[in-house]
Amino acid sequence: MKVIENIKTIPKVQKFRYAMIILTSMTLLGPLAFLPQLVGSDDLCGSLCMRRFYLYFPGMTWEDFFVHVNAASIGVMAFSLIMITTLFFGRIWCGYLCPVGGLAELSSRMLNDRWKIEFRSLPQIQIRYGYFGFFLVAMPALGISACSLCNFITIPRLIEAMSGEYRGMMFLVSSVGLVNLGLLLLLGVFASKGRAYCQFMCPIGAADGLVNRLGAKMPFARRIRVAKERCTGCNICARNCMCGAIKMVDRIATVDQVSCMSCHECVDVCDWNALAWTTKPNHKVNEPKRIKKNTEIFPLPDWQAVHFNPVKADAVESAVKTGPAISVLSVFNAMIFLTVISIIIVGSFL
Amino acid sequence: MLRFLFLIVLLVLGHEQVSANPRYSDPDGCLSCHAYEGLSFIDEQGVLRSATIDSSHYASSLHGSVPCKDCHREVINYPHKVENTEVDCSESCHVEEPSEGVKYTHDPIHKEMDKSVHSGGWYKGLTGGNRLEEIETEQDPSCRRCHSNTLYIPEAQLEKFKEDFDHAETECGNCHQGKAWMGQFGGHILRRLIGRRWNNQENNQMCIDCHGDHEKMRDVKQEDPETLEEHPPSDRFVYSTDTYAKTLHGRLIADDSAYGASCIDCHAPLAWKHDIRSYTDSESASHPDNLPETCGQSDCHGYTKKPGNEGFTLTDMHNLTLVNLADFKQPLEEESLRGSAWFWSIWPLLLFGVIFIVGSFIWWLLYRNTKKIIPIVGGDRFERVMVGRKGKAGRKKAVVKKPAVKRDAKPKSEVKETKAAVKPDSSEPIVEKDKPVMPDKAETDISKVDNDTNNKGA
Structure with a gap:
C-alpha cells in the first residue's frame, strides 16, 4: 500500500502534530464541540471570539474596550494564554492546536501538489500586517463586520454541514458563507501546504507573530533556530516550510520569526541538523571549546533565531539574486501604508 | 347591545362580617351587592364571570383602604352597566407621589404607548378589563400581555421575600410605625425592592412569545407610513427573532451574559420602554438617523456618537441573508435561486473548473515524466524568491529518475x-x-x- 508507506515516511513530530490537530478539531468543532459546550457555546463565536475585542472604533474609550473584553471574556483569556505560550515556546497554538488553520492544512496535504497555488513566496509580512491594520481600524470604521471574512465561523459551520446539521448547511448557502467557503478553498485547500489564510488574514496569527518575533531574542525562548555554519543550502527546509517562513538568503536558510509557527517540520527534514527548536545556547560561540595542536575546535553549534542582513555585495555577486532579508520594519510600513490605501479603495466603493 | 344575566340577591348578609375589619371602607355601599357569594354574570363571549368581591381579601390587599369609586369612577347609578366599570388608569390616581405631591397617573405611559407600533391593542384607557383570552385574536398586545401578574411574588424570590419581611419590622418600622402601614405597604414596597425585574433573557422571551411565531406574524398587517396602505409583513419582520438570535447580541443573551442587548434595549431605549416604533418612523430609536444615539447608550457602544463611526451603525442586526437559515425552502425556490449568490457564482466557478480540469490534463501531458512536482500557480516564483533557483527554464529539463526530495539517512x-x-x-x-x-x-x-x-x- 503506497498510502501506508507514505504515512510511514512522515516524521515523528509531524505525526504528533497532525494527531494534535485532529484531536483539537474533534473537541473544539461541531458536532461534538465538547470544549465550547463547557462554556455554553456550540461554536467558536460569541464569548469565545478571539478576533473581535481588539478592534478599534474611532473615538473609542477604555470603557468601551472593557465592554468588548467582557463580552468576549473567554476569548480574551484564550488569546492571552496563546500569547504567553508563544513568548516561551513559539507559536504552538497556530502550528499544533488551531483546528481552523489545521484542518485546512491537513486537507491540503491530502491533495497532489500540482493542483495547488503557491502563496508562500508572496510578501507575506506586508500583506498580513496590511490586512491586520485594515481589520483593526478600517473595517470597523467602514462598518464591515469583522466576521465577514472570518474562518472561525466557516470551519465549524462546514463541519456542522458535513455532519448534516441544519444551521451549518444554511450558513454555506448565505453570501457570507459562500465568500468564506471560497476563501477556505483558495487560501486553504488549494494553497500549497494549506496555510495561506494563516499567513495573510488571521489576526490572531498576526498578533502572535509579533510576540514570536519579540521573544526571539530572549535567551529562554524556544524558537526554530538555525546554525548557519551547518547549513549546506540544500533548501529542503524552505520547500517544506508550510508558512513560507524560511527563505534561502545567500543559500543559507533564514527563518522569519514573524511568520514561523514552530511546526518543527524543517527540523525533521534537515539532514544536517542545521535547524533546531531550542533555546539560546549557553556556551560562548566565539570562543573555541578547545585548542588541539594549535587548531581551534568549535564543536558546538551557534543557534540563531534572528538573522541580520548578510553582506549585500556578496548577494549581488552571487549568480542567484535572492530577495531582501527579513526586516521587522516592514511590519509597521505595511500596517500604515496598506491600511491607508485599503481605506481609500474600500471607502470609494461604499 | 350587550346582554347580561345578573344573578342578584338583594339581601345583604355579609355586612357585619366585613365591618369587623378596621380598614374596611365602603362609603358607596358597593359591597352591599358585591360581597354576595356567587354574584356573577355572563359576558359577551359567553364566559361566566364572577363579580364577587371577597371583602376580607379586598380589605387586606394593597387597595384595601381605597373606596371602590376612587377607581371605578363611571359607576354613578345603581344598578350600573358593565361598560362603566372599566378603570381608566391614565387618569390621576389616589396615590400621591411623596416627593412631588402630585397625584400618580399612568398618563405618560398611555401617551407613549399611543405612538408606538403596538397602539392598536386593547390597552386603550388602560382598563382593568384587559384579559388575556380577549386579546388572543387581537394583533396588538394589551398591557397584561407583557406585564404578567400571575404570581404576586415569584416562587424563586419567596424565600428572600420572607427573610426581608421579617426584618422589615426593625428596618422600615423605625419610621413607619403601626401595623396598618406594615400590613398595607410593607409587602408592596419590599416586592419592588427585591425587584421583580426581568433579566434580558426573560425580556426577550416576552417578545419572542409573539414575534417568534412565524404563522402569527404572517397575519400581522403593516401600514405603509406614506400611503397608509396596509400590506402583508416583510420577511424581515416575520423572521426578526431568528435573525436576531444569530447576532452577537442574541448569542450573548442566550449565553446569559450581561453584555448582550435585548430587544427593548434597542427598540425602546428610553426610560419607559413602551416607545417601540417602526424603523421607518423618524422618531423611532431604530431609525437610521437615530441609531448612533441608540447604539451609543451608556454601557454600550459609546463611540458611535463620535465622528468617523458612521459605518458602525450600518451593521444589519436583522440580516435577511440569515433568514434563509430559518426557512430551508426559500433558497431552493427558482425565483430566489436566480438572485442568489450561488447562482451567480456558479458561472465563474464553472469557468475556473473547466480551466482547472483542462489545465490538469495539459499539465499531465507536458510534465508526466517530471518527478519533481511544482504547483502550477506560483511555483516558479517560489523557486526564484524563496529557494533562489532560476525556475521554469530549468524545470523542463529536469527529467530525473529519483524523487527530488529524498531523505537519505x-x-x-x-x-x-x-x-x-x-x-x-x-x-x-x-x-x-x-x-x-x-x-x-x-x-x-x-x-x-x-x-x-x-x-x-x-
Whole structure:
C-alpha cells in the first residue's frame, strides 16, 4: 500500500502534530464541540471570539474596550494564554492546536501538489500586517463586520454541514458563507501546504507573530533556530516550510520569526541538523571549546533565531539574486501604508 | 347591545362580617351587592364571570383602604352597566407621589404607548378589563400581555421575600410605625425592592412569545407610513427573532451574559420602554438617523456618537441573508435561486473548473515524466524568491529518475560529526563560493539530494 508507506515516511513530530490537530478539531468543532459546550457555546463565536475585542472604533474609550473584553471574556483569556505560550515556546497554538488553520492544512496535504497555488513566496509580512491594520481600524470604521471574512465561523459551520446539521448547511448557502467557503478553498485547500489564510488574514496569527518575533531574542525562548555554519543550502527546509517562513538568503536558510509557527517540520527534514527548536545556547560561540595542536575546535553549534542582513555585495555577486532579508520594519510600513490605501479603495466603493 | 344575566340577591348578609375589619371602607355601599357569594354574570363571549368581591381579601390587599369609586369612577347609578366599570388608569390616581405631591397617573405611559407600533391593542384607557383570552385574536398586545401578574411574588424570590419581611419590622418600622402601614405597604414596597425585574433573557422571551411565531406574524398587517396602505409583513419582520438570535447580541443573551442587548434595549431605549416604533418612523430609536444615539447608550457602544463611526451603525442586526437559515425552502425556490449568490457564482466557478480540469490534463501531458512536482500557480516564483533557483527554464529539463526530495539517512550521521568539528568563526560572512564549508562531502551530498544540477545557480 503506497498510502501506508507514505504515512510511514512522515516524521515523528509531524505525526504528533497532525494527531494534535485532529484531536483539537474533534473537541473544539461541531458536532461534538465538547470544549465550547463547557462554556455554553456550540461554536467558536460569541464569548469565545478571539478576533473581535481588539478592534478599534474611532473615538473609542477604555470603557468601551472593557465592554468588548467582557463580552468576549473567554476569548480574551484564550488569546492571552496563546500569547504567553508563544513568548516561551513559539507559536504552538497556530502550528499544533488551531483546528481552523489545521484542518485546512491537513486537507491540503491530502491533495497532489500540482493542483495547488503557491502563496508562500508572496510578501507575506506586508500583506498580513496590511490586512491586520485594515481589520483593526478600517473595517470597523467602514462598518464591515469583522466576521465577514472570518474562518472561525466557516470551519465549524462546514463541519456542522458535513455532519448534516441544519444551521451549518444554511450558513454555506448565505453570501457570507459562500465568500468564506471560497476563501477556505483558495487560501486553504488549494494553497500549497494549506496555510495561506494563516499567513495573510488571521489576526490572531498576526498578533502572535509579533510576540514570536519579540521573544526571539530572549535567551529562554524556544524558537526554530538555525546554525548557519551547518547549513549546506540544500533548501529542503524552505520547500517544506508550510508558512513560507524560511527563505534561502545567500543559500543559507533564514527563518522569519514573524511568520514561523514552530511546526518543527524543517527540523525533521534537515539532514544536517542545521535547524533546531531550542533555546539560546549557553556556551560562548566565539570562543573555541578547545585548542588541539594549535587548531581551534568549535564543536558546538551557534543557534540563531534572528538573522541580520548578510553582506549585500556578496548577494549581488552571487549568480542567484535572492530577495531582501527579513526586516521587522516592514511590519509597521505595511500596517500604515496598506491600511491607508485599503481605506481609500474600500471607502470609494461604499 | 350587550346582554347580561345578573344573578342578584338583594339581601345583604355579609355586612357585619366585613365591618369587623378596621380598614374596611365602603362609603358607596358597593359591597352591599358585591360581597354576595356567587354574584356573577355572563359576558359577551359567553364566559361566566364572577363579580364577587371577597371583602376580607379586598380589605387586606394593597387597595384595601381605597373606596371602590376612587377607581371605578363611571359607576354613578345603581344598578350600573358593565361598560362603566372599566378603570381608566391614565387618569390621576389616589396615590400621591411623596416627593412631588402630585397625584400618580399612568398618563405618560398611555401617551407613549399611543405612538408606538403596538397602539392598536386593547390597552386603550388602560382598563382593568384587559384579559388575556380577549386579546388572543387581537394583533396588538394589551398591557397584561407583557406585564404578567400571575404570581404576586415569584416562587424563586419567596424565600428572600420572607427573610426581608421579617426584618422589615426593625428596618422600615423605625419610621413607619403601626401595623396598618406594615400590613398595607410593607409587602408592596419590599416586592419592588427585591425587584421583580426581568433579566434580558426573560425580556426577550416576552417578545419572542409573539414575534417568534412565524404563522402569527404572517397575519400581522403593516401600514405603509406614506400611503397608509396596509400590506402583508416583510420577511424581515416575520423572521426578526431568528435573525436576531444569530447576532452577537442574541448569542450573548442566550449565553446569559450581561453584555448582550435585548430587544427593548434597542427598540425602546428610553426610560419607559413602551416607545417601540417602526424603523421607518423618524422618531423611532431604530431609525437610521437615530441609531448612533441608540447604539451609543451608556454601557454600550459609546463611540458611535463620535465622528468617523458612521459605518458602525450600518451593521444589519436583522440580516435577511440569515433568514434563509430559518426557512430551508426559500433558497431552493427558482425565483430566489436566480438572485442568489450561488447562482451567480456558479458561472465563474464553472469557468475556473473547466480551466482547472483542462489545465490538469495539459499539465499531465507536458510534465508526466517530471518527478519533481511544482504547483502550477506560483511555483516558479517560489523557486526564484524563496529557494533562489532560476525556475521554469530549468524545470523542463529536469527529467530525473529519483524523487527530488529524498531523505537519505546514510551520509547524514557521518557528515554531521565531521561538519560540526570544522566550524568557522560565525562572525564571518557564512557562505562563500571559494571556500565551501564542506568541500567534498557537502558538494556530493547536495548533488545527491537534488539531482537537479542544471538549477544549481552558483
